[in-house]
Amino acid sequence: MSDYLGYKDKVCVVTGAASGMGRALTEMLVDLGASVFAIDRVAAGVPGVTREIIADLGAKASIDAAFAELPERIDVFFGVAGVAGVHNSFLETMTVNYVSNKYVTDAYLVDRVAEGGSIAFVTSAGGLRWEFPDIRAELTPFTDPDADWDALVQRVADFDASYGGDLPGFRGYILSKRALNLLVAERVQTFAEKRVRINAILPAMTATGMIGDFAEQRGGMDNLKAGSTGPAGRLAEPADMARTLVFLGSDLAGFVSGSFFDVDFGMNALELAGIAPMRTKWTMHESLSAQPA
Ligand SMILES: NC(=O)c1ccc[n+]([C@@H]2O[C@H](COP(=O)([O-])OP(=O)(O)OC[C@H]3O[C@@H](n4cnc5c(N)ncnc54)[C@H](O)[C@@H]3O)[C@@H](O)[C@H]2O)c1
Numbered sequence: 619m620s621d622y623l624g625y626k627d628k629v630c631v632v633t634g635a636a637s638g639m640g641r642a643l644t645e646m647l648v649d650l651g652a653s654v655f656a657i658d659r660v661a662a663g664v665p666g667v668t669r670e671i672i673a674d675l676g677a678k679a680s681i682d683a684a685f686a687e688l689p690e691r692i693d694v695f696f697g698v699a700g701v702a703g704v705h706n707s708f709l710e711t712m713t714v715n716y717v718s719n720k721y722v723t724d725a726y727l728v729d730r731v732a733e734g735g736s737i738a739f740v741t742s743a744g745g746l747r748w749e750f751p752d753i754r755a756e757l758t759p760f761t762d763p764d765a766d767w768d769a770l771v772q773r774v775a776d777f778d779a780s781y782g783g784d785l786p787g788f789r790g791y792i793l794s795k796r797a798l799n800l801l802v803a804e805r806v807q808t809f810a811e812k813r814v815r816i817n818a819i820l821p822a823m824t825a826t827g828m829i830g831d832f833a834e835q836r837g838g839m840d841n842l843k844a845g846s847t848g849p850a851g852r853l854a855e856p857a858d859m860a861r862t863l864v865f866l867g868s869d870l871a872g873f874v875s876g877s878f879f880d881v882d883f884g885m886n887a888l889e890l891a892g893i894a895p896m897r898t899k900w901t902m903h904e905s906l907s908a909q910p911a
Contacts, residue, residue, distance in 0.1 A: 745795025
């Protein structure tokens, strides 16, 4: 029997490994024989991982300390961790969901992911339409390769200040996921030079640790389900996302880079076909100018 996935003894790093999608992914990778380094701000406790690393992805020093504990050579990196932005400030949401991933990509993954390796980020269906020119123009200050951690945090704070200085976290959620999608697209060439692939998945609403926050934001679980189940007729499960991530990091996806996987059972397809209304086609500026934050 052939090992088409090819995870045996590969060094895999998963952020957000303690809960939801990251946990489901970590369990699968262990099962597939990978050497898994599980990063989270809380103990993951997934049996069989090579090492568990507690780190706060909202703090540069903590990320640096985590990478000091990781092997020099990484085969597959999965950036899964994130916050919902419902009980987080705009700056915190942008920092954990985006600034950390950009910093890790530019400061570490460029050198540490081995030839033939793979990077996959979990963004969100909330980050759709990042490629629309007017939306993309709002994102480019955040993907600037020359912007280091401090510069990026300053740009986020300046963006917040330009809209009054008290933007809620959920605004940061959309911006962070859009920016991460653009980052993936912009870094394709950089990583291709080392035959490293970089991709993103855009999950639909998924029953994970953050579903309670999203339900709160949408006026309760019934409302959330009514607006988010789509053609599948159910919310996604963490394993639905983990399986797609396993594919993207595997040998099966060896010619897949710069892809944006809608893991939504067709919800975005309906929007693209004009069958369902397109939800997120507005720029941040249009949205923030039209209604109070
Ligand atoms: N659940 C959904 O409906 C949904 C939809 C689209 C995208 N996403 C994205 O999926 C990803 C995974 O989230 P999930 O849904 O599995 O939620 P989850 O809350 O179950 O898991 C998120 C994990 O990230 C970790 N984390 C959060 N902040 C951290 C920090 N500062 N440092 C280190 N670890 C931190 C948490 O401890 C947790 O283990 C996130 O990026 C999220 O934005 C989720």
